[in-house]
Amino acid sequence: MEKKIQHIPVLLQESITALNIKNDGFYVDATFGMGGHSKAILSCLGKKGKLIAIDCDPYSIDFSRTIKDSRFSIIHGQFSSIENYLLKRKLHGKINGILFDLGMSSMQVDDPLRGFSFLNNGNLDMRMNPSYGLSAKEKLKYAKEEEICWILKTYGEEKFAKKIAREIFLYNQKNTISTTKELTNIVIKSIRFNKKLLRHPATRTFQAIRIWVNNELNELKTALKKTSAILAPYGRLVIISFHSLETRIIKEIILEKNNIVNIPKNIPLYSKQLISLEKNFKILPKIKPSKQEIANNPRSRSAILRIAEKLKK
Structure with a gap:
């Protein structure tokens, strides 16, 4: 059901x-x-x-x-x-x-197929309109490291933007980030994950990429x-x-x-x-x-x- x-x-x-x-x-x-x-x-x-x-x-x-x-x-x-x-x-x-x-x-958030949430594993899409434009997976695949860093810093105000961008770029050189779980794990690997933090470490990264994907x-x-x-x-x-x-x-x-x-x-x-x-x-x-x-x-x-x-x- x-x-x-x-x-x-x-x-x-x-x-x-x-x-x-x-x-x-x-x-x-x-x-x-x-x-x-x-x-x-x-x-x-x-x-x-x-x-x-x-x-x-x-x-x-x-x-x-x-x-x-x-x-x-x-x-x-x-x-x-x-x-x-x-x-x-x-x-x-x-x-x-x-x-x-x-x-x-x-x-949008609770549907894993939409790819908006780091809490639910699903396709890394993030488009408000899934039939229009490129998905987050496609855009990240062809983005340069400097561009990813700018996106995370500008749209997510992420202080670890440089480290996260580097890991995303390197991962996509060998594979393709296809799921939200993969992206979440990359973020956690890139920074020190403190369980006492008020927000999940991937919050700002997901916000930034979503804003970028949907302009x-x-x-x-x-x-x-x-x-x-x-x-x-x-x-x-x-x-x-x-x-x-x-x-x-x-x-x-x-x-x-x-x-x-x-x-x-x-x-x-x-x-x-x-x-x-x-x-x-x-x-x-x-x-x-x-x-x-x-x-x-x-x-x-x-x-x-x-x-x-x-x-x-």
Whole structure:
């Protein structure tokens, strides 16, 4: 009998409250996953409300068919193309709320065939969309040692990046790293494994390779740059992030748009008015999981929910 995968949405009630859902509003769940947030949004919408979900994972698209609701539709694609999707549906500038949950779904992490987890042995794939692009196995096979080191250091903030990259490269010269267990063993061999560590030694390596394989940070940058134009006045942008790399991008794209440009004192006043940046968003206080949620769902411990409300032009 196949084990049923249970997914617990992170910061569920907090994110729904943050969206400030209008009865007849238009909303986007940019990361459908297993539909936990989408179902909660639909429960708050009236008959004239609409929810558009996006996901690049074909398994999520299959799972979405369990939602029988005329107010709901889903797009199989990258959320970096969010603006194009809404332009085609003539909803550009009319969206009342957009939700990004940047965490992995249990359906992805707990399935050994997907290759995301160092705890479950399986094929070293790591693609969000298994039918698109190269797998982690294929990309690592042809990557140079210097490139692997850069990936681990940049996307995983791994302090042992050089040692791990060296071992990965040498292993692939004789064999091919085909499974998650092989990669995990290589990482453990490369560094001193202390059982008292709070996190598994392969955590950062797996994160880095997953981000690289799926081009995650560029996808996020592209999507966030479009959100201001997509949202209606007073529309809410709600983002649940899990690591510092995502945080940096959110601050870079969203928070910096609310700062006036630093202009030299010798520039005339009228010129200052012309080149100063108008604020796009009102930033609301960030929210972290409660102790109770972390106890119920340990995967939520690093989550941070950020809220930005578009200002009326």
